[in-house]
Amino acid sequence: MASRSRDWRLWAGLLVGLHLLSAYLGRHRLLINTEIWALYHTGRPLAEQLAAVRADLVHPPLFYLIERGWFRLFGASDGAARLLPVVINIPALILFTWFARRVSPHWRVASLLFAGADLAPGQTLTLVRMYGLVILWVLLALIVWDGWRERPGGLALVSWTLAMTLLVYTHSSGLLVVAAFLAVNWLFGPHQLLFSAACAASLAAFLPWALFKLPVYEARGLETNL
Amino acid sequence: MLLAEPYKGLALMMYEFLGPMPVEGRWRYVLAACAGAVHLVLFLFAVRSLRHNWPPRREAAEDRWFWVLVVFANVPVGVLLAFSLTATPALAPRFLIGILPAYRLLVVRLAETGGRRGLRWLYGAILPWVLVSDAAAVVKSLEPPALRRQIELTAQRMSPGDLVVCLDELCNPISWELVHRLRVPARIEAPRPEPAAGLSVHERRALEQGERLSVVPYRGAGHIDFETTGRVYVFHQDPQLPSNVATELERRGFRLERKEGGEAARLSVYRKGG
Numbered sequence: 409m410a411s412r413s414r415d416w417r418l419w420a421g422l423l424v425g426l427h428l429l430s431a432y433l434g435r436h437r438l439l440i441n442t443e444i445w446a447l448y449h450t451g452r453p454l455a456e457q458l459a460a461v462r463a464d465l466v467h468p469p470l471f472y473l474i475e476r477g478w479f480r481l482f483g484a485s486d487g488a489a490r491l492l493p494v495v496i497n498i499p500a501l502i503l504f505t506w507f508a509r510r511v512s513p514h515w516r517v518a519s520l521l522f523a524g525a526d527l528a529p530g531q532t533l534t535l536v537r538m539y540g541l542v543i544l545w546v547l548l549a550l551i552v553w554d555g556w557r558e559r560p561g562g563l564a565l566v567s568w569t570l571a572m573t574l575l576v577y578t579h580s581s582g583l584l585v586v587a588a589f590l591a592v593n594w595l596f597g598p599h600q601l602l603f604s605a606a607c608a609a610s611l612a613a614f615l616p617w618a619l620f621k622l623p624v625y626e627a628r629g630l631e632t633n634l
Numbered sequence: 635m636l637l638a639e640p641y642k643g644l645a646l647m648m649y650e651f652l653g654p655m656p657v658e659g660r661w662r663y664v665l666a667a668c669a670g671a672v673h674l675v676l677f678l679f680a681v682r683s684l685r686h687n688w689p690p691r692r693e694a695a696e697d698r699w700f701w702v703l704v705v706f707a708n709v710p711v712g713v714l715l716a717f718s719l720t721a722t723p724a725l726a727p728r729f730l731i732g733i734l735p736a737y738r739l740l741v742v743r744l745a746e747t748g749g750r751r752g753l754r755w756l757y758g759a760i761l762p763w764v765l766v767s768d769a770a771a772v773v774k775s776l777e778p779p780a781l782r783r784q785i786e787l788t789a790q791r792m793s794p795g796d797l798v799v800c801l802d803e804l805c806n807p808i809s810w811e812l813v814h815r816l817r818v819p820a821r822i823e824a825p826r827p828e829p830a831a832g833l834s835v836h837e838r839r840a841l842e843q844g845e846r847l848s849v850v851p852y853r854g855a856g857h858i859d860f861e862t863t864g865r866v867y868v869f870h871q872d873p874q875l876p877s878n879v880a881t882e883l884e885r886r887g888f889r890l891e892r893k894e895g896g897e898a899a900r901l902s903v904y905r906k907g908g
Contacts, residue, residue, distance in 0.1 A: 436778040441847050447814075448849040463754075463846065486815040504735055511699045511739050514753075514901035517761060518742040522735070524764045525653040528771035532728055539731045546732045575732070583708035585732040591709045592702050595690070629722075 420505040423523045424498055431494045434529025439489070443536040445487050450476040465625055468617050470577040471538035489536050496540040497527055503547040510554070538578045545575035546585055553589065557597050561585055564607050572610035577617065586610055642735060643725040644715065650727045651737055652760070652813075653767030656774050673765065676741065676755055679748025689879040700747060700902065703740040706732045739823050781869075788867050789818045797863040798822045799879065802871035804899060806848040826852040828878050849908045855882040865891075866904040 439447070450471065457476065461469050475492065482488035504522050508515035514581040526533045526543075533540045549571040556564035572589070575582035586607050593603040646662070648671035657665060710733050718725040745756035785808060788798070798820050800808045805824045812818045829841060842850035844854050855878045860866070866888060868875060875883075888904040895901045 430768075430772060432752075434775040437775055437780065438782055438807045439810055441803060441806045444810045445847045447810070448806075462827055474829065484814060485637035486810070504738075505900055507735070508739060508742075511703070512742050512746060514742050514746060514756070517756065518739055521761065522738045525651070526734060526738075528653075528768040530771055531769040532731060533734075539728065543733050543734060547735055550735065576890050579731070581732055582709075584713055585731070588706045588709040588733070588736075590658050592705045595705060596698060596702050634667040 416505055416509050416515070420502045422468070423501050423505060423519055427497060427501055427523060427527050428494065430527060430529055431490070431534065434534065435490060437530055439486075443489075446472055446475060447479075447484070447536065451484055462621055465621060465628075466580050467538065468577045468580060468614075470574065471541055471579075474541070475536075482579055482584060493534055493536055493540045496544060497533060500533075500540060500544045500547060501527070503544070503551065507547060507551055541578050542575060542582065543577060545571050549575065549589065550587070551591070553597070557593075560598050560602075565602065569606045569610050572607070573613040576610060576614045578580045583611070583614070626630065639723075643718070643723075644711075647725065647727050647730065648673055651734070653764045654771075655767055656770045669763075670757075672759055676744045676748065676752065676760070679752040679755060680744045683718070683747045683749065699739070700743045703736045703743055706736040706828070707740050746787065764908055779898065780896055781807060782811060784869070784895050784899050784901055786816065789816045789820075792818065792820065793865070796820070796865045796867065797860070799857075799858070799866055799868045800824055800850060801827075801847075801869065801876065801879065803844055804869045805848050808869055809849050822850050823858045824848055824850040824852050825855040825858060825876070825879050825882075829874060855879050858882070860886040864906045868902045868904065870900050870902065871898070873900065 432456050445460075447514060449460045450484070452460070454476070456470060458469060461467065478492050479488060482491070501519070501523060505515065505519040508518040508522075512518055528534070533543060549568055552564055552568045552571060556568060572582070572586055589608045592602060595598050597603060640662075645666045649662070649666035652669045652672060654729060655661075655665055687697050687700075690697065714725055714729060716842070741760060742756065745752040748755065753810055781804070792798075798808065798812070800822060801824070805822065808823050812820045812822065826845070827841060831836070832892065833841070860883070866883065868883075874880075883904050886906075888906050891903045891905040893900065893902050
Protein backbone atom coordinates (compact mmCIF):
# COMPACT_ATOMS: atom_id res chain seq x y z
CA MET A 409 0.00 0.00 0.00
CA ALA A 410 2.82 2.37 0.94
CA SER A 411 4.57 1.47 -2.29
CA ARG A 412 1.38 2.24 -4.32
CA SER A 413 1.13 5.56 -2.55
CA ARG A 414 4.77 6.31 -3.35
CA ASP A 415 4.06 5.20 -6.93
CA TRP A 416 1.48 7.88 -7.62
CA ARG A 417 3.55 10.56 -5.96
CA LEU A 418 6.54 9.64 -8.10
CA TRP A 419 4.39 9.56 -11.22
CA ALA A 420 2.76 12.91 -10.41
CA GLY A 421 6.24 14.34 -9.71
CA LEU A 422 7.46 13.09 -13.07
CA LEU A 423 4.49 14.67 -14.86
CA VAL A 424 5.02 17.95 -13.03
CA GLY A 425 8.68 17.84 -14.13
CA LEU A 426 7.60 17.26 -17.74
CA HIS A 427 5.10 20.11 -17.47
CA LEU A 428 7.79 22.48 -16.23
CA LEU A 429 10.11 21.39 -19.05
CA SER A 430 7.32 21.84 -21.59
CA ALA A 431 6.49 25.30 -20.21
CA TYR A 432 10.17 26.27 -20.46
CA LEU A 433 10.42 25.01 -24.04
CA GLY A 434 7.21 26.85 -24.94
CA ARG A 435 8.49 30.20 -23.67
CA HIS A 436 8.90 31.59 -27.21
CA ARG A 437 5.16 31.48 -27.88
CA LEU A 438 3.69 34.89 -28.57
CA LEU A 439 0.84 35.73 -26.23
CA ILE A 440 -2.48 35.92 -28.05
CA ASN A 441 -4.79 38.95 -28.27
CA THR A 442 -7.13 38.00 -25.42
CA GLU A 443 -4.25 37.14 -23.07
CA ILE A 444 -2.65 40.52 -23.70
CA TRP A 445 -5.97 42.35 -23.42
CA ALA A 446 -6.53 40.84 -19.96
CA LEU A 447 -2.95 41.48 -18.81
CA TYR A 448 -3.09 45.08 -20.01
CA HIS A 449 -6.19 45.72 -17.90
CA THR A 450 -4.52 44.44 -14.73
CA GLY A 451 -2.44 47.62 -14.85
CA ARG A 452 -5.48 49.90 -15.14
CA PRO A 453 -7.53 51.20 -12.18
CA LEU A 454 -9.80 48.51 -10.72
CA ALA A 455 -13.04 50.22 -11.83
CA GLU A 456 -11.72 50.45 -15.38
CA GLN A 457 -10.69 46.80 -15.34
CA LEU A 458 -14.11 45.71 -14.10
CA ALA A 459 -15.80 47.83 -16.76
CA ALA A 460 -13.72 46.08 -19.43
CA VAL A 461 -14.53 42.65 -17.99
CA ARG A 462 -18.18 43.59 -17.84
CA ALA A 463 -18.10 44.30 -21.55
CA ASP A 464 -16.90 40.75 -22.12
CA LEU A 465 -20.02 38.66 -21.70
CA VAL A 466 -18.48 35.21 -21.40
CA HIS A 467 -15.79 35.77 -18.81
CA PRO A 468 -16.62 36.56 -15.18
CA PRO A 469 -14.12 38.50 -13.07
CA LEU A 470 -12.39 35.96 -10.80
CA PHE A 471 -9.40 35.11 -12.96
CA TYR A 472 -8.87 38.73 -13.98
CA LEU A 473 -8.70 39.72 -10.32
CA ILE A 474 -6.25 36.88 -9.64
CA GLU A 475 -4.12 38.17 -12.52
CA ARG A 476 -4.28 41.64 -10.98
CA GLY A 477 -3.06 40.32 -7.62
CA TRP A 478 -0.38 38.21 -9.33
CA PHE A 479 1.04 41.23 -11.15
CA ARG A 480 0.96 43.28 -7.97
CA LEU A 481 3.05 40.56 -6.31
CA PHE A 482 5.48 39.72 -9.08
CA GLY A 483 5.45 42.73 -11.41
CA ALA A 484 3.90 43.19 -14.85
CA SER A 485 6.54 41.27 -16.75
CA ASP A 486 6.34 38.70 -19.52
CA GLY A 487 7.88 36.05 -17.24
CA ALA A 488 5.39 36.66 -14.42
CA ALA A 489 2.49 36.38 -16.87
CA ARG A 490 3.72 33.08 -18.28
CA LEU A 491 4.34 31.66 -14.83
CA LEU A 492 0.72 32.03 -13.68
CA PRO A 493 -0.82 29.15 -15.70
CA VAL A 494 2.14 26.92 -14.80
CA VAL A 495 1.50 27.51 -11.11
CA ILE A 496 -2.22 26.77 -11.55
CA ASN A 497 -1.64 23.66 -13.66
CA ILE A 498 0.72 21.99 -11.17
CA PRO A 499 -1.94 21.31 -8.47
CA ALA A 500 -4.40 20.38 -11.25
CA LEU A 501 -1.96 17.79 -12.55
CA ILE A 502 -1.36 16.37 -9.07
CA LEU A 503 -5.10 16.25 -8.30
CA PHE A 504 -5.85 14.63 -11.64
CA THR A 505 -3.27 11.88 -11.04
CA TRP A 506 -4.63 11.27 -7.54
CA PHE A 507 -8.22 11.24 -8.77
CA ALA A 508 -7.44 9.00 -11.78
CA ARG A 509 -6.07 6.41 -9.34
CA ARG A 510 -9.53 6.20 -7.76
CA VAL A 511 -11.26 5.84 -11.10
CA SER A 512 -9.12 3.52 -13.19
CA PRO A 513 -6.40 0.90 -12.82
CA HIS A 514 -4.79 2.57 -15.85
CA TRP A 515 -4.41 5.87 -14.05
CA ARG A 516 -0.87 6.36 -15.30
CA VAL A 517 -1.91 6.44 -18.93
CA ALA A 518 -4.93 8.62 -18.06
CA SER A 519 -2.71 11.21 -16.40
CA LEU A 520 -0.17 10.96 -19.20
CA LEU A 521 -2.96 11.73 -21.70
CA PHE A 522 -3.96 14.72 -19.58
CA ALA A 523 -0.41 16.02 -19.26
CA GLY A 524 0.48 15.23 -22.88
CA ALA A 525 -2.56 16.53 -24.72
CA ASP A 526 -3.77 19.32 -22.48
CA LEU A 527 -0.54 20.78 -21.15
CA ALA A 528 1.49 20.78 -24.39
CA PRO A 529 2.89 24.21 -25.34
CA GLY A 530 0.18 26.46 -26.78
CA GLN A 531 -2.72 24.28 -25.66
CA THR A 532 -5.70 25.99 -24.06
CA LEU A 533 -4.71 25.15 -20.47
CA THR A 534 -1.27 26.68 -20.91
CA LEU A 535 -2.62 30.08 -21.98
CA VAL A 536 -2.52 32.97 -19.53
CA ARG A 537 -6.29 32.63 -19.33
CA MET A 538 -8.80 31.12 -16.93
CA TYR A 539 -8.98 27.62 -18.44
CA GLY A 540 -6.43 25.99 -16.13
CA LEU A 541 -8.30 27.37 -13.15
CA VAL A 542 -11.55 25.91 -14.54
CA ILE A 543 -9.93 22.47 -14.55
CA LEU A 544 -8.66 22.95 -11.01
CA TRP A 545 -12.16 23.81 -9.68
CA VAL A 546 -13.73 20.93 -11.62
CA LEU A 547 -11.23 18.44 -10.20
CA LEU A 548 -11.76 19.73 -6.67
CA ALA A 549 -15.53 19.53 -7.14
CA LEU A 550 -15.33 15.97 -8.50
CA ILE A 551 -13.22 14.84 -5.57
CA VAL A 552 -15.46 16.54 -3.01
CA TRP A 553 -18.59 15.17 -4.70
CA ASP A 554 -17.14 11.65 -4.62
CA GLY A 555 -16.48 12.04 -0.90
CA TRP A 556 -20.00 13.36 -0.35
CA ARG A 557 -21.46 10.47 -2.32
CA GLU A 558 -19.76 8.01 0.05
CA ARG A 559 -20.39 9.95 3.25
CA PRO A 560 -22.99 12.68 2.73
CA GLY A 561 -22.31 15.58 5.08
CA GLY A 562 -22.89 19.29 5.30
CA LEU A 563 -19.24 20.33 5.12
CA ALA A 564 -18.66 18.40 1.89
CA LEU A 565 -21.76 19.88 0.29
CA VAL A 566 -20.80 23.41 1.31
CA SER A 567 -17.27 22.83 -0.06
CA TRP A 568 -18.72 21.56 -3.32
CA THR A 569 -21.02 24.58 -3.60
CA LEU A 570 -18.07 26.89 -2.96
CA ALA A 571 -16.00 25.15 -5.66
CA MET A 572 -18.90 25.50 -8.11
CA THR A 573 -19.38 29.16 -7.24
CA LEU A 574 -15.69 29.82 -7.86
CA LEU A 575 -16.00 27.88 -11.11
CA VAL A 576 -18.92 29.92 -12.49
CA TYR A 577 -17.07 33.09 -11.49
CA THR A 578 -14.04 31.81 -13.43
CA HIS A 579 -15.79 30.99 -16.72
CA SER A 580 -19.44 31.03 -17.69
CA SER A 581 -19.10 27.53 -19.16
CA GLY A 582 -19.01 26.45 -15.51
CA LEU A 583 -22.80 26.61 -15.73
CA LEU A 584 -22.61 23.56 -18.02
CA VAL A 585 -20.53 21.74 -15.41
CA VAL A 586 -23.17 22.50 -12.77
CA ALA A 587 -25.75 20.94 -15.13
CA ALA A 588 -23.49 17.89 -15.54
CA PHE A 589 -23.16 17.48 -11.77
CA LEU A 590 -26.90 17.87 -11.35
CA ALA A 591 -27.54 15.07 -13.86
CA VAL A 592 -24.82 12.84 -12.40
CA ASN A 593 -26.03 13.20 -8.85
CA TRP A 594 -29.64 12.74 -9.88
CA LEU A 595 -28.71 9.41 -11.49
CA PHE A 596 -25.93 8.12 -9.24
CA GLY A 597 -25.72 10.22 -6.08
CA PRO A 598 -27.58 10.50 -2.80
CA HIS A 599 -30.00 13.19 -1.52
CA GLN A 600 -30.98 14.47 -4.94
CA LEU A 601 -33.13 17.32 -3.69
CA LEU A 602 -30.51 18.57 -1.27
CA PHE A 603 -27.86 18.42 -3.99
CA SER A 604 -30.16 20.23 -6.43
CA ALA A 605 -30.52 22.97 -3.83
CA ALA A 606 -26.70 23.21 -3.67
CA CYS A 607 -26.61 23.55 -7.48
CA ALA A 608 -29.27 26.26 -7.27
CA ALA A 609 -27.21 28.04 -4.57
CA SER A 610 -24.13 28.17 -6.80
CA LEU A 611 -26.26 29.50 -9.67
CA ALA A 612 -27.87 32.05 -7.35
CA ALA A 613 -24.39 33.19 -6.28
CA PHE A 614 -23.70 33.95 -9.95
CA LEU A 615 -26.85 36.03 -10.27
CA PRO A 616 -25.38 39.38 -9.07
CA TRP A 617 -22.71 39.23 -11.77
CA ALA A 618 -25.26 38.18 -14.40
CA LEU A 619 -27.47 41.15 -13.45
CA PHE A 620 -24.47 43.48 -13.49
CA LYS A 621 -23.82 42.36 -17.09
CA LEU A 622 -27.42 42.34 -18.22
CA PRO A 623 -27.44 45.86 -19.74
CA VAL A 624 -24.41 44.97 -21.90
CA TYR A 625 -26.09 41.78 -23.02
CA GLU A 626 -29.29 43.66 -23.86
CA ALA A 627 -27.37 46.27 -25.82
CA ARG A 628 -25.11 43.96 -27.76
CA GLY A 629 -26.36 40.40 -27.62
CA LEU A 630 -24.22 37.38 -26.88
CA GLU A 631 -22.95 36.76 -30.42
CA THR A 632 -20.24 39.43 -30.42
CA ASN A 633 -18.48 37.68 -27.55
CA LEU A 634 -18.53 34.10 -28.78
CA MET B 635 -16.04 28.11 -38.42
CA LEU B 636 -16.57 26.05 -35.28
CA LEU B 637 -19.24 28.36 -33.98
CA ALA B 638 -21.13 28.79 -37.22
CA GLU B 639 -21.31 25.09 -38.09
CA PRO B 640 -22.18 23.05 -34.99
CA TYR B 641 -21.78 19.55 -36.49
CA LYS B 642 -18.45 20.34 -38.09
CA GLY B 643 -17.57 21.96 -34.77
CA LEU B 644 -18.37 18.73 -32.97
CA ALA B 645 -15.98 16.76 -35.20
CA LEU B 646 -13.24 19.35 -34.81
CA MET B 647 -13.80 19.36 -31.08
CA MET B 648 -13.06 15.63 -30.89
CA TYR B 649 -9.88 16.31 -32.80
CA GLU B 650 -8.89 19.21 -30.54
CA PHE B 651 -9.58 17.13 -27.44
CA LEU B 652 -7.69 14.09 -28.71
CA GLY B 653 -4.68 16.24 -29.55
CA PRO B 654 -4.25 18.67 -32.47
CA MET B 655 -1.46 18.21 -35.03
CA PRO B 656 0.52 21.03 -36.68
CA VAL B 657 -1.47 20.98 -39.93
CA GLU B 658 -3.68 23.59 -41.57
CA GLY B 659 -6.58 23.76 -43.99
CA ARG B 660 -8.07 20.59 -45.44
CA TRP B 661 -5.77 18.32 -43.42
CA ARG B 662 -7.42 19.48 -40.22
CA TYR B 663 -10.72 18.08 -41.47
CA VAL B 664 -9.07 14.81 -42.52
CA LEU B 665 -7.56 14.47 -39.05
CA ALA B 666 -10.87 15.47 -37.46
CA ALA B 667 -12.48 12.56 -39.34
CA CYS B 668 -9.67 10.26 -38.11
CA ALA B 669 -10.22 11.49 -34.53
CA GLY B 670 -13.93 10.74 -34.89
CA ALA B 671 -13.07 7.24 -36.12
CA VAL B 672 -10.66 6.69 -33.19
CA HIS B 673 -13.46 7.54 -30.75
CA LEU B 674 -15.99 5.40 -32.62
CA VAL B 675 -13.74 2.32 -32.63
CA LEU B 676 -13.13 2.75 -28.91
CA PHE B 677 -16.86 2.97 -28.31
CA LEU B 678 -17.57 -0.10 -30.48
CA PHE B 679 -15.06 -2.18 -28.52
CA ALA B 680 -16.90 -1.26 -25.35
CA VAL B 681 -20.44 -1.82 -26.67
CA ARG B 682 -20.71 -5.53 -25.90
CA SER B 683 -19.62 -5.04 -22.33
CA LEU B 684 -21.92 -2.06 -21.95
CA ARG B 685 -24.91 -4.12 -23.04
CA HIS B 686 -24.19 -6.58 -20.22
CA ASN B 687 -24.02 -3.74 -17.69
CA TRP B 688 -27.17 -1.96 -18.84
CA PRO B 689 -29.00 -0.37 -17.09
CA PRO B 690 -26.41 1.28 -14.87
CA ARG B 691 -26.97 0.57 -11.18
CA ARG B 692 -26.42 3.07 -8.46
CA GLU B 693 -24.84 0.52 -6.11
CA ALA B 694 -22.53 -1.24 -8.60
CA ALA B 695 -19.18 0.08 -7.39
CA GLU B 696 -17.07 -1.43 -10.17
CA ASP B 697 -18.79 0.38 -13.03
CA ARG B 698 -20.17 3.40 -11.22
CA TRP B 699 -17.38 5.71 -12.36
CA PHE B 700 -17.92 4.61 -15.91
CA TRP B 701 -21.51 5.84 -16.03
CA VAL B 702 -20.72 8.93 -13.99
CA LEU B 703 -18.07 9.85 -16.56
CA VAL B 704 -20.40 9.10 -19.48
CA VAL B 705 -23.05 11.46 -18.10
CA PHE B 706 -20.57 14.08 -16.90
CA ALA B 707 -18.77 14.33 -20.24
CA ASN B 708 -21.87 14.26 -22.43
CA VAL B 709 -24.46 16.45 -20.68
CA PRO B 710 -22.54 19.72 -21.36
CA VAL B 711 -21.92 18.69 -24.99
CA GLY B 712 -25.64 17.98 -25.46
CA VAL B 713 -26.70 21.23 -23.80
CA LEU B 714 -24.23 23.31 -25.82
CA LEU B 715 -25.17 21.57 -29.07
CA ALA B 716 -28.87 22.22 -28.40
CA PHE B 717 -28.05 25.86 -27.55
CA SER B 718 -26.00 26.18 -30.75
CA LEU B 719 -28.77 24.81 -32.91
CA THR B 720 -31.60 26.74 -31.33
CA ALA B 721 -30.11 30.04 -30.10
CA THR B 722 -26.57 31.19 -30.90
CA PRO B 723 -23.77 29.08 -32.39
CA ALA B 724 -21.50 28.44 -29.42
CA LEU B 725 -19.94 25.03 -29.89
CA ALA B 726 -16.23 25.54 -29.31
CA PRO B 727 -13.76 23.44 -27.29
CA ARG B 728 -13.08 26.27 -24.84
CA PHE B 729 -16.72 26.31 -23.73
CA LEU B 730 -16.44 22.60 -22.93
CA ILE B 731 -13.10 22.81 -21.18
CA GLY B 732 -14.74 21.76 -17.88
CA ILE B 733 -15.38 18.24 -19.15
CA LEU B 734 -11.71 17.60 -19.99
CA PRO B 735 -10.84 15.61 -16.83
CA ALA B 736 -13.95 13.45 -17.25
CA TYR B 737 -13.28 13.05 -20.97
CA ARG B 738 -9.68 11.84 -20.43
CA LEU B 739 -10.82 9.35 -17.80
CA LEU B 740 -13.74 8.22 -19.94
CA VAL B 741 -11.42 7.41 -22.84
CA VAL B 742 -9.38 5.18 -20.54
CA ARG B 743 -12.49 3.57 -18.96
CA LEU B 744 -13.96 2.88 -22.43
CA ALA B 745 -10.73 1.13 -23.39
CA GLU B 746 -10.85 -0.93 -20.19
CA THR B 747 -14.49 -1.81 -20.84
CA GLY B 748 -13.51 -2.92 -24.34
CA GLY B 749 -11.20 -5.55 -22.86
CA ARG B 750 -7.92 -6.55 -24.47
CA ARG B 751 -8.84 -5.00 -27.84
CA GLY B 752 -9.85 -1.77 -26.18
CA LEU B 753 -6.59 -1.52 -24.26
CA ARG B 754 -4.61 -2.34 -27.39
CA TRP B 755 -6.42 0.58 -29.09
CA LEU B 756 -5.64 2.83 -26.14
CA TYR B 757 -1.93 2.03 -26.08
CA GLY B 758 -1.54 1.50 -29.84
CA ALA B 759 -3.56 4.37 -31.29
CA ILE B 760 -4.69 6.94 -28.73
CA LEU B 761 -1.53 7.24 -26.64
CA PRO B 762 0.76 7.50 -29.71
CA TRP B 763 -1.59 10.14 -31.20
CA VAL B 764 -1.36 12.23 -28.05
CA LEU B 765 2.42 11.82 -27.79
CA VAL B 766 2.94 12.79 -31.45
CA SER B 767 0.66 15.81 -30.97
CA ASP B 768 2.62 16.79 -27.84
CA ALA B 769 6.00 16.30 -29.51
CA ALA B 770 4.86 18.35 -32.53
CA ALA B 771 3.74 21.18 -30.24
CA VAL B 772 7.10 21.13 -28.41
CA VAL B 773 9.12 21.11 -31.66
CA LYS B 774 6.99 23.93 -33.07
CA SER B 775 7.57 26.00 -29.95
CA LEU B 776 11.38 25.69 -30.02
CA GLU B 777 11.80 28.41 -32.67
CA PRO B 778 10.71 31.96 -31.83
CA PRO B 779 7.87 33.03 -34.15
CA ALA B 780 8.68 35.31 -37.08
CA LEU B 781 6.77 38.24 -35.58
CA ARG B 782 8.82 38.09 -32.38
CA ARG B 783 12.08 38.08 -34.34
CA GLN B 784 10.83 41.00 -36.40
CA ILE B 785 9.92 42.98 -33.28
CA GLU B 786 13.30 42.26 -31.65
CA LEU B 787 15.11 43.42 -34.76
CA THR B 788 13.00 46.57 -34.91
CA ALA B 789 13.63 47.30 -31.23
CA GLN B 790 17.40 47.16 -31.91
CA ARG B 791 17.13 49.53 -34.87
CA MET B 792 14.74 52.04 -33.36
CA SER B 793 15.90 55.49 -32.37
CA PRO B 794 14.18 57.62 -29.71
CA GLY B 795 11.14 59.33 -31.24
CA ASP B 796 10.50 56.68 -33.89
CA LEU B 797 6.87 55.67 -34.27
CA VAL B 798 5.46 52.14 -34.50
CA VAL B 799 2.18 51.71 -36.37
CA CYS B 800 0.38 48.40 -36.08
CA LEU B 801 -2.39 46.97 -38.24
CA ASP B 802 -4.41 43.77 -38.66
CA GLU B 803 -4.60 42.50 -35.06
CA LEU B 804 -0.84 42.82 -34.60
CA CYS B 805 -1.15 45.65 -32.06
CA ASN B 806 -1.47 43.52 -28.92
CA PRO B 807 1.57 41.28 -29.50
CA ILE B 808 3.66 44.23 -30.69
CA SER B 809 2.68 46.33 -27.70
CA TRP B 810 3.30 43.47 -25.25
CA GLU B 811 6.63 42.45 -26.75
CA LEU B 812 8.00 45.98 -26.95
CA VAL B 813 6.71 47.38 -23.68
CA HIS B 814 6.60 44.39 -21.30
CA ARG B 815 9.16 41.96 -22.65
CA LEU B 816 11.81 44.15 -24.25
CA ARG B 817 11.04 47.22 -22.09
CA VAL B 818 11.39 49.60 -25.04
CA PRO B 819 9.56 52.91 -24.44
CA ALA B 820 8.03 52.99 -27.92
CA ARG B 821 5.15 55.13 -29.13
CA ILE B 822 2.62 52.79 -30.77
CA GLU B 823 -0.39 53.85 -32.82
CA ALA B 824 -3.25 51.83 -34.28
CA PRO B 825 -5.03 53.53 -37.21
CA ARG B 826 -8.73 52.68 -37.24
CA PRO B 827 -9.48 50.38 -40.20
CA GLU B 828 -11.81 51.82 -42.79
CA PRO B 829 -14.65 49.32 -43.09
CA ALA B 830 -15.05 48.20 -46.69
CA ALA B 831 -18.47 48.41 -48.26
CA GLY B 832 -20.67 45.30 -48.12
CA LEU B 833 -19.15 43.69 -45.03
CA SER B 834 -21.01 40.62 -43.72
CA VAL B 835 -22.40 40.61 -40.17
CA HIS B 836 -19.54 38.31 -39.07
CA GLU B 837 -16.91 40.59 -40.60
CA ARG B 838 -18.44 43.65 -38.97
CA ARG B 839 -18.51 41.87 -35.60
CA ALA B 840 -14.88 40.82 -36.06
CA LEU B 841 -13.96 44.49 -36.59
CA GLU B 842 -15.85 45.54 -33.44
CA GLN B 843 -14.27 42.70 -31.48
CA GLY B 844 -10.82 43.71 -32.78
CA GLU B 845 -11.28 47.28 -31.57
CA ARG B 846 -12.63 46.19 -28.17
CA LEU B 847 -9.69 43.84 -27.55
CA SER B 848 -6.94 46.11 -28.83
CA VAL B 849 -4.72 47.47 -26.06
CA VAL B 850 -3.62 50.28 -28.39
CA PRO B 851 -6.62 52.60 -28.80
CA TYR B 852 -7.76 52.97 -32.40
CA ARG B 853 -7.39 56.43 -33.87
CA GLY B 854 -8.28 57.83 -37.27
CA ALA B 855 -5.15 57.89 -39.46
CA GLY B 856 -5.56 61.67 -39.86
CA HIS B 857 -5.39 62.16 -36.09
CA ILE B 858 -2.08 60.38 -35.53
CA ASP B 859 0.81 62.69 -34.68
CA PHE B 860 3.39 62.14 -37.44
CA GLU B 861 4.99 65.55 -37.06
CA THR B 862 7.34 64.66 -34.19
CA THR B 863 8.79 61.56 -35.79
CA GLY B 864 11.29 60.97 -38.54
CA ARG B 865 10.76 57.27 -39.11
CA VAL B 866 7.67 55.07 -38.96
CA TYR B 867 7.72 51.27 -38.61
CA VAL B 868 4.44 49.88 -39.94
CA PHE B 869 3.62 46.25 -39.02
CA HIS B 870 0.94 44.67 -41.21
CA GLN B 871 -0.28 41.29 -42.42
CA ASP B 872 -1.77 42.18 -45.81
CA PRO B 873 0.82 42.68 -48.57
CA GLN B 874 -0.37 46.25 -49.21
CA LEU B 875 -0.95 48.95 -46.62
CA PRO B 876 -4.58 50.11 -46.32
CA SER B 877 -5.12 53.13 -48.55
CA ASN B 878 -5.96 55.46 -45.64
CA VAL B 879 -2.60 54.75 -43.93
CA ALA B 880 -0.51 54.85 -47.11
CA THR B 881 -2.17 58.10 -48.24
CA GLU B 882 -1.72 59.73 -44.84
CA LEU B 883 1.97 58.82 -44.73
CA GLU B 884 2.57 60.20 -48.20
CA ARG B 885 0.60 63.36 -47.39
CA ARG B 886 2.84 63.91 -44.33
CA GLY B 887 5.95 63.60 -46.49
CA PHE B 888 7.03 60.03 -45.67
CA ARG B 889 8.58 57.74 -48.29
CA LEU B 890 8.94 53.97 -48.18
CA GLU B 891 12.50 53.12 -47.15
CA ARG B 892 12.26 49.31 -47.16
CA LYS B 893 9.90 46.38 -46.82
CA GLU B 894 10.69 43.10 -45.10
CA GLY B 895 9.15 40.07 -43.41
CA GLY B 896 7.00 37.15 -44.48
CA GLU B 897 3.33 36.27 -44.46
CA ALA B 898 2.82 36.28 -40.69
CA ALA B 899 4.11 39.81 -40.26
CA ARG B 900 5.30 42.33 -42.79
CA LEU B 901 7.23 45.43 -41.88
CA SER B 902 7.27 48.58 -44.00
CA VAL B 903 9.67 51.28 -42.84
CA TYR B 904 8.91 54.87 -43.85
CA ARG B 905 11.24 57.83 -43.57
CA LYS B 906 10.34 61.49 -43.65
CA GLY B 907 11.49 63.26 -46.76
CA GLY B 908 13.73 60.39 -47.84
